[in-house]
Amino acid sequence: MKTLYAILVLCGAVALLPAFVSSGVVLNLVIMTLYATLLGQAWNILAGFGGQYSFGHAAFFGTGAYASAALQVHFGVNAWLCLPAAMACGAAVGALVGALSFRYGLRGSYFALVTLAFAEVFRILANSVKFTGGGVGLLVPLKSSALDFQFQGKAGFLYVILALTLAGFLLSWWLKRSRYGAWLTAVRDNEDSAAALGVDVFRVKLQAIVISAGLMAAGGAFYVQYFHYIDPHIAYGPAVSVDALLGPIVGGLGTVFGPLLGAAALQLLGELTRNLMGDAPGVSLMIYGAVLIAMVTFLPRGIGGVFWRLAPKAP
Amino acid sequence: MLELSILFPSLLNGLTTGAVYALIALGLTLIYGVLHIINFAHGALLMIALYGVFFLNAKLGLDPYAALPIMVPAMFALGYALQRFVIGPASHGKDENILLATLGLTLILENFALYAWRSDTRAIETPYTFSTVAIAGAMISTPKVVAFFGALAATAILLAFITRSDLGRAIRAVARERQGAKLVGIDVEHVFAMSFGIGLACLGAAACFLLPAYYVNPQVGNGFVLIAFTIVVLGGMGSFAGALLSGFIIGVVESVGGLWLGESLGQIGIFVIFIAILLFRPQGIFGART
């Protein structure tokens, strides 16, 4: 219950932000932090709760992004309608990847590699096919109405990404207190024991990847509306897959607030780096890489894990 | 299009690329076979080696082949240090940790290269860059032919070392039975670090053979990672013969695939093979069914 209140208070506070802050820079910072949180929440569902580490989550992101962009560019579909469509497409790709990988028992590193391969296949296809604009990508036409999922100021985008991350929070909270969540974490911790206790391991994993993919695709659709442009490298390249996993690992896998903590910490680190070292390319990512290694070596539970150790466990 | 006059050179080119791929994959399969870790940073480390060869040429005028005696030991030392001080401590024995640690390493290396050397693609020019060799009527570029024989020679040396030397025996012991090796007094941590070092030494050699016929930028590693993994998995994790054979197979698949589907789409064949192998025959050609 406490967690739920925390979620609602937090989101409420952010919702009130545009009333007090008009700086585009600050609002953009909050939007990008929430956007990174959303990607992390999606990855966290499959990896943090489900124990299946995907290195190719871009496959779902890119599909959502391209689905939304292509529907608008080629068929003139309203951008709002594209959001559920994008999520459905992403979920479908998730089902495909999951059905194949889990049916054939791929786990651990093999699963990570196969997801990477899928993302790469999609990237090559997107690069070669006219529907996705080939190497040039797709440019979403500039509109100025909220009815077209584009906004004059940042506030509109803030509300949308906030709504999406709220959904992510509620989903994670539900996983913590539902039967499905108990099954999922059981599968994560020991598949054989879970099966012996009546858990349908394949089905549980498949459901997890579908949910995770759908949420990731929503991130893709949001990206397209915010930046107006998508190409194979942005959509399916390794950068977005890395973005998705950095937050939860830093903030705490399998927790409700881990992705947010991680996204915020990394954003802060990025800003600090930028202030100290200027806009030199690659510096913040270098630091993220070092943070990743440090996390894995010293703080496998992430920042959130430090609190886990201190606070008593709430049922 | 399937005319022999077009297919034959493509096949030969595929074989020359394949030899270098095999050398790269050999390092990767050694690392997996001994340490049971999937070195995700293999591509980025190759990229670093390529930059090494590039700068030795650009700043010191050193011919890439002459750089072998420098690159191989240097990469070996780098590998030893990385395993001993970074990857080993990070692993805590967990699969996922190593995956993430090597991913972190990749991030650091790629972005360091981006920061230090910008994103421009660099290539070198040697007196023989544009010369070709005639093989049964096909004109194959000289650097590629040298790469072919060089990679094979390096592979032969590596295999001889693994099978004949004391260290090679220790490595094979640790690969087969870690605890048992420890019990007979083998310093397992040292063997791990040596193996990782040898794996990277292969990259050093591969870079010397690769650069004259190729190029380098901070992102090249990405392209090689999946190809290297495809080769290793196709051949069977930990199998040298497998890595060698698969290297050639993949080199040819890439070359002929590019002929058929065009440069960009051609690579898709490789990844489809990769996915198929992982799903349907994960032990590869020579691997044992676990």
Next chain:
Amino acid sequence: MLEARHVSISFGGLKAVEDASLAVPAGSITSLIGPNGAGKSTLFGILSGFLKPDTGSVSFLGQDVTGLAPHRICRLGMTRTFQIVQPFAGQTVRENIAVGSHLHRAQRKAALAHAESIALRVGLSGQLDRPAQDLTIAGRKRLELARALATEPKLLLLDEVLAGLNPQEVSEMSPVIRSIRVSGVTVLMIEHVMQAVMNLSEHTWVLNNGHLIAEGKPADVTRDPRVIEAYLGRGAAERLRTSGNEAHA
């Protein structure tokens, strides 16, 4: 209740279990014994769906369950434990047991409450909110038992649930196992601890090198020369007899 008919399985040319048949009567405590490597856990694997036999069939409550997936067999009412206990690390004892409870309960609250009652039965009440990985080996064995009990099985397959426990811990667990049978659950256990086999089980099967070599009351079976030889080597029965010693198995 449970019947295995002529089940065999080989792994890469090695016959792990060959032509094994047994019938577990409802409401009983029975046991499966044999030297290390005899194939007992493999047989459990076949019975519980983790392994598909090459030949033979398994039926549970009159239904053919040969090769059925483990979770389906669990839902039919047969739950197994594992010899090498692996709790769900990163979760508390209560949460661990709740996974079992969830089989018949959809609500989280109900599952957690049920987990608490199960913990009481096996003597883990004091540890409910501790991380499972902090438990001692005895505690983990109890947890393994508790998780399986929480699924409310009709038949419980216990794989060396007493292994690694000291004599006092064994004597604490025995009444728990008896009470399980009293509550209406049939038990088939793999055991090495002969004291428990003798005290608890009414019928035992002996497995050696994948073959069922004897069955019957534990007291009789342990005097069977074939069984003695299985444990102590060929000719041991004869040597023991001629040297006039009572056989200990």
